[in-house]
Amino acid sequence: MSPPREPLSLRLRNGTAEQHRHVEAGVSVMSPEFSLSHYKSLLFRSYEFFRAYELALKDWAHLKIPHFAERMRRSELLKHDLEHLGLALPLTMASFPVPRSEAEVLGVMYVMEGSTLGGQVICRHLRESLQLPDSALNFYRGYGPETGKYWQEFKHHLDRFNDQPESFSVACVTSAQKTFELFGAHLSTSV
Numbered sequence: 001m002s003p004p005r006e007p008l009s010l011r012l013r014n015g016t017a018e019q020h021r022h023v024e025a026g027v028s029v030m031s032p033e034f035s036l037s038h039y040k041s042l043l044f045r046s047y048e049f050f051r052a053y054e055l056a057l058k059d060w061a062h063l064k065i066p067h068f069a070e071r072m073r074r075s076e077l078l079k080h081d082l083e084h085l086g087l088a089l090p091l092t093m094a095s096f097p098v099p100r101s102e103a104e105v106l107g108v109m110y111v112m113e114g115s116t117l118g119g120q121v122i123c124r125h126l127r128e129s130l131q132l133p134d135s136a137l138n139f140y141r142g143y144g145p146e147t148g149k150y151w152q153e154f155k156h157h158l159d160r161f162n163d164q165p166e167s168f169s170v171a172c173v174t175s176a177q178k179t180f181e182l183f184g185a186h187l188s189t190s191v
């Protein structure tokens with residue numbers, strides 16, 4: 001009898017740790033040198049990426065992922081932040097491949113939903129370091145007090161796939177790794 005496999009959420013965390021560190025290192029939001037100009041650029045690039053991501057996943061609502069519709073509105077939060085800071089919306093979007101399978105969708109969403117947790121820490125830091133009002137931090141506030149709950153619900157949803165063939169988990173982790181790499185590359189062109 002073989003030992004039980006790791007939950008998919010844990011496999012994703014372990015399988016993307018290197019890419020996650022790379023993205024964090026490339027965007028030094030917590031650095032004392034991170035300025036309002038850097039923040040504006042980060043919002044701009046994030047909007048380009050999240051808008052493309054949401055459009056790429058729009059046809060996957062049938063997967064019954066908890067709060068799917070709300071999870072596909074993160075670019076609206078970025079739009080509010082950009083407008084509050086007096087910036088026009090980007091005229092272009094990032095290039096984002098359309099996922100071809102449920103496993104790929106879950107891998108992409110793992111990265112994007114996970115960003116809401118780090119966003120809570122970033123929000124508190126930017127509120128203090130740049131003296132930004134909440135009206136300029138909509139995106140980093142994530143789902144507000146519901147952020148932790150939404151993340152746990154999403155992880156629970158992921159772990160429902162533990163009994164899928166190994167190829168499902170591999171496709172999911174590979175998709176998450178590629179998403180981190182795309183996100184990091186897109187953000188690093190500006191910050």
